[in-house]
Amino acid sequence: MISSSRIYDHNNVHPAYLVLWYMCLFLVLVLGVIFVVIGVQKGIKKRKNLTGAKSKIRNATQMDDFIDRNRSNARAYYIRQCNRVF
Incomplete structure (x- = not known):
C-alpha cells in the first residue's frame, strides 16, 4: 500500500525538472526586471519632455x-x- 507521504514527496522529483523550473523562474524574473527598467526610463523621458x-x-x-x-x-x-x- 502506498503511503500518503509518498504521494506528496517533493524530494522524489527528477533533478532535470528542478533545473528547468529554476531556469524558467530566473528567466521570468530577468524579463520582469528588464521591462520595469525600460518602463521607468520611458516614464522619466516623458516627464522630462512634458515639464x-x-x-x-x-x-x-x-x-x-x-x-x-x-x-x-x-x-x-x-x-x-x-x-x-x-
Missing part, C-alpha cells in the same frame, strides 16, 4: 512651423493647379 516652459514653447513653435509649412505647401499646390487649368 518646463521651454519645452512647451519649443513644441508650440515646432507645431506652428509645421502648420505654416503645410499651409504654404498647400497654397503652392493650389496655385500650380490653377495655373495648369488656365
